[in-house]
Amino acid sequence: MTNSLPKCPRLSRRTVVAAVAAAGIGLAAGTSAPLHADEFPSDSITIVVAYPAGGGTDISIRAMTDILSEELGQTILVQNVGGAGGGVAAQQVARDAPDGYTLLATNSTSITLAPLVLPSAYDMDSFEHVAILGEFQNAVFANIDMPYSDLDELVEFIQDEGRPMTFASQLAIDRLLMEYIAQERGFDLRPVPVDGGAGAVQAALAGDVDVTFSGGSWAPIVEAGDAKALFAASYERLKLAPDLVSMKDLGFPFGVTSHISLHAPAGTPQEALDILGAAFEKAVNGERAQEVGQQRFMDMTFQAPAQAVATMEGERETYEALLEIVGGIDDDD
Numbered sequence: 001m002t003n004s005l006p007k008c009p010r011l012s013r014r015t016v017v018a019a020v021a022a023a024g025i026g027l028a029a030g031t032s033a034p035l036h037a038d039e040f041p042s043d044s045i046t047i048v049v050a051y052p053a054g055g056g057t058d059i060s061i062r063a064m065t066d067i068l069s070e071e072l073g074q075t076i077l078v079q080n081v082g083g084a085g086g087g088v089a090a091q092q093v094a095r096d097a098p099d100g101y102t103l104l105a106t107n108s109t110s111i112t113l114a115p116l117v118l119p120s121a122y123d124m125d126s127f128e129h130v131a132i133l134g135e136f137q138n139a140v141f142a143n144i145d146m147p148y149s150d151l152d153e154l155v156e157f158i159q160d161e162g163r164p165m166t167f168a169s170q171l172a173i174d175r176l177l178m179e180y181i182a183q184e185r186g187f188d189l190r191p192v193p194v195d196g197g198a199g200a201v202q203a204a205l206a207g208d209v210d211v212t213f214s215g216g217s218w219a220p221i222v223e224a225g226d227a228k229a230l231f232a233a234s235y236e237r238l239k240l241a242p243d244l245v246s247m248k249d250l251g252f253p254f255g256v257t258s259h260i261s262l263h264a265p266a267g268t269p270q271e272a273l274d275i276l277g278a279a280f281e282k283a284v285n286g287e288r289a290q291e292v293g294q295q296r297f298m299d300m301t302f303q304a305p306a307q308a309v310a311t312m313e314g315e316r317e318t319y320e321a322l323l324e325i326v327g328g329i330d331d332d333d
Contacts (some may be wrong), residue, residue, distance in 0.1 A: 045276075049105045057105055060292050085114055093265060105133070109315070113315070113316070131277050133260040133262055138214070165211070177322075197216070216297035231249075234255040258315070
């Protein structure tokens with residue numbers, strides 16, 4: 001009788017890379033694995049979205065998958081990993097194999113701000129920064145029935161009532177912004193934790209808080225006449241709402257911006273990053289992604305790696321300066 005050997009299962013390139021890294025025979029940390037451009041990609045690509053399904057980042061990425069699949073010739077998988085304002089997903093991807101097959105799509109503040117205010121197992125150097133895919137249109141807004149229409153009237157109203165200002169808080173960025181404004185204008189704060197943009201909108205519509213911060217979910221309810229925008233959170237005026245006063249207009253030397261940013265684990269080969277960046281640039285400029293931007297009030301403008309890094313470094317410098325002024329923030333997430 002002839003004994004036949006069992007067939008070995010076919011291993012994907014990604015599986016081999018991960019196994020090699022786990023065995024400790026990969027390259028030293030901080031270096032890129034060799035890769036020939038014509039070898040990548042040879043397997044499906046997973047984009048880990050750092051928030052639950054249905055948010056602006058998630059819907060934007062899903063609007064790009066058809067073009068990405070066409071450009072890269074592979075299946076694009078989207079995995080939602082929420083928690084800690086994007087920190088859970090960021091930590092997961094930072095530990096993944098640096099082969100280009102796992103990417104992180106997140107609010108840039110989870111990379112530029114969160115490590116400054118929370119115990120984190122990662123920082124900006126834990127990633128290769130593939131691109132910025134869009135800019136959130138951050139603004140502070142309130143229920144349409146509130147008796148104030150701008151920051152000065154809001155502060156006067158709170159001070160006359162002799163109580164802290166309540167605000168719907170999602171992320172460290174809104175806590176930092178509001179702590180800074182409170183310190184500069186002389187009032188106390190009471191954050192009311194909410195779950196994402198949907199929770200922020202609900203808090204405003206219900207009149208549960210004095211003001212709310214969001215990156216774009218404010219626009220539809222303002223347009224519908226259910227809320228009013230008080231001011232943009234950014235230093236300069238918003239691209240999609242140029243008539244709304246900015247932090248600069250209000251006399252502040254700082255404002256806060258945030259973006260949809262795309263990252264890969266540190267050490268991902270440059271050839272893979274170049275291929276991914278080219279595909280995402282086409283996807284961002286595609287009809288579906290631009291439609292989502294209009295619907296969700298996000299500026300879907302692509303920034304290549306060098307520009308993206310400069311933008312994120314600018315974000316981090318602003319946050320460091322603000323933290324020095326306010327002396328840190330409490331984060332309840």
